[in-house]
């Protein structure tokens with residue numbers, strides 16, 4: 001029996017539902033009550049299960065509905081940012097697309113760094129203490145969402161002053177200074193390739209690439225250098241939206257070997273490895289060298305740009321293939337082969 005696809009009403013839900021429907025799979029929306037009307041406008045769910053918050057996924061009644069429907073939950077960013085990942089690992093019984101054990105590695109900055117290092121990627125250097133700062137660094141605050149309050153510093157003194165400033169803004173609690181993640185700042189172009197690893201074909205596919213548009217850092221270029229200095233701005237990195245990106249063709253070699261390296265390392269460190277969609281967050285410097293500073297072990301919102309396909313998905317499939325649809329196709333194919341266990345945990 002081909003499973004139904006279930007997801008939570010946020011992030012990339014519309015794309016996931018549409019992709020499942022395009023593949024002829026039944027769709028189930030776990031819908032936050034205040035959003036029922038919004039999602040009804042798109043009419044992509046065959047069944048709606050109302051929930052009050054993401055935590056309701058741990059509710060036995062919700063889970064038994066999902067089990068009855070023989071559904072596979074497609075997880076996205078909302079699940080990860082909701083925390084409680086260990087509890088989710090332990091007590092969520094319905095099938096989850098991909099590897100649910102990798103979400104904790106995505107959430108925890110030190111585990112994340114370990115997996116990226118193991119993947120053989122160039123990762124920007126991590127500093128043990130702010131006293132080591134001798135060139136530009138980016139300071140990432142603990143628990144900050146979407147880069148709020150992250151800042152750039154160029155010396156230990158500069159760092160200390162900015163810590164005081166973010167504390168005043170209420171973005172850092174007293175005593176949390178030690179938890180700030182300090183990393184070498186790479187000057188270049190950010191890029192976020194969207195990958196899909198199929199355990200059925202053992203191949204890593206590139207389905208698209210985007211850039212995140214982040215405020216205020218991406219708006220600074222509109223202010224003249226002199227005014228920037230006068231205004232004494234601390235740039236931040238809160239994602240506002242995504243723009244599509246097509247890469248120089250010569251970069252594709254590195255893009256693929258990075259994806260392959262990540263899948264191989266995840267198989268060693270977090271069994272069964274990265275399965276299905278993932279994203280590497282990269283910066284390309286002036287020499288064309290790629291640095292990877294983060295990953296997402298599930299679908300990213302940047303894929304919403306490509307609901308009817310991207311230049312890369314077109315090259316591979318020759319038909320509109322969003323990440324949501326790619327996921328549904330893998331579930332369908334695995335179920336038909338009797339190998340669903342390979343694509344869910």
Ligand SMILES: Nc1ncnc2c1ncn2[C@@H]1O[C@H](COP(=O)(O)OP(=O)(O)O)[C@@H](O)[C@H]1O
Nearest residue numbers: 124138145146147183184185186190237293294
């Ligand atoms: N080492 C780095 N060099 C330059 N810019 C960076 C670096 N690390 C992160 N950034 C910028 O900061 C943003 C947020 O950092 P990230 O590590 O992705 O944190 P978050 O967990 O909030 O997504 C990135 O999207 C990127 O624009």
Ligand SMILES: [Mg+2]
Nearest residue numbers: 147281294295
């Ligand atoms: Mg990020």
